[in-house]
Amino acid sequence: MLENDLLNLTHEQQQLAVEKIQELMSQGVGSGEAIALVAKQLREKNTQKQNKNE
DSSP: OGGGOOOOOOHHHHHHHHHHHHHHHHTTOOHHHHHHHHHHHHHHHHHHHHHHHO
């Protein structure tokens, strides 16, 4: 299932993800929800990239 796919992120991509998560949390979003939202965005972006390469 797509939700369980692991993404290989560069250090820079990981840092950006952490910053997005922290930003969401500063806006009152719970940590679990913030992580889930950012992970979903990353997976969608990765899927779009894979579809372009097909």
